[in-house]
Amino acid sequence: MAGKHKGLGRGLDVLIKDGTTAKKKAVTRKAPAVKAEVAAVPEKGGVREVPVSKVVASPWQPRSTFDSDALTELVESVKVHGVLQPLLVREIGSKFELIAGERRLRASQAALLKTVPIIVIEASDEKALELALIENLQREDLNPIEEAEGYALLQKRFNLTQEQVAGQVGKARASVANALRLLELPDSIRKYVAEGLLSVGHAKVLLSLESEKSQATLARKAIKDGLSVRNLEKLVKKLMMPPKKPRAEKSDLPGDYLQTLTDELHQFLGTSIRITPSKTLANGKKVKGSLEIDYHDNEELDRLLSLIGYVSDL
Incomplete structure (x- = not known):
């Protein structure tokens, strides 16, 4: 030491x-x-x-x-x-x-x-x-949170800059700044760090999240699953990724025509129907559409089949 x-x-x-x-x-x-x-x-x-x-x-x-x-x-x-x-x-x-x-x-x-x-x-x-x-500090008797709180007290009580605090205790300014950042964590996570359930490395990764709820959730998961700092970084990175944008697509049926066609088929068949139009993606590929016709029993099914011209050979 x-x-x-x-x-x-x-x-x-x-x-x-x-x-x-x-x-x-x-x-x-x-x-x-x-x-x-x-x-x-x-x-x-x-x-x-x-x-x-x-x-x-x-x-x-x-x-x-x-x-x-x-x-x-x-x-x-x-x-x-x-x-x-x-x-x-x-x-x-x-x-x-x-x-x-x-x-x-x-x-x-x-x-x-x-x-x-x-x-x-x-x-x-x-x-x-x-x-x-x-x-x-010389005896390594302080846990990371106590060390950070000591720096904060020195800074606040005597109106010192981080650089001045670092000079007082013989530390690099970056070390003092990183320690003070731990105090930005929710109390529950600071307690985990003080008790040694989470390392300072884990804490620094959690600080990259803005949501305290997300921080607390991942902190508990890291403790429960024994996650390394590296594995926790991967989870945080995945959580922070922006959601994928929906693919650009174009309906093959104009909206007004789709509504007219739905109404006319409803009248013609005498039952509820739903049309999902086919779509053309930005890259030219097609997405299939569908036509759904409701019926209540076999007798109505036979009626509908007859309307669309289907005759069974059975």
């Missing part, structure tokens, strides 16, 4: 080093219209122990789902070894607001620890959200 997110390496490590290094990084960080104002650990800082009850959850936490099995394992580890990596926090009044280390905090609470190690930094709201995003 380190190779995948090299651009994020400047995040958490920078902020827990000495003051000079941290301040230098904060100044040179590329984010055109944003002032993060991040300082290093306060002079009185460093790692210290505080009551677990004094650490509160972050309103900027982008992650909403946690693997229960992995969390259980972490709880057991914390019971035996304690919290080995300090939580990153900022001081808010008499409390410490969590910036990074949500799983460690939850495990500490579940393990009934009295204190936890923390590192206090000064960080604006923007920096707190940025660091929370960075930590989870």
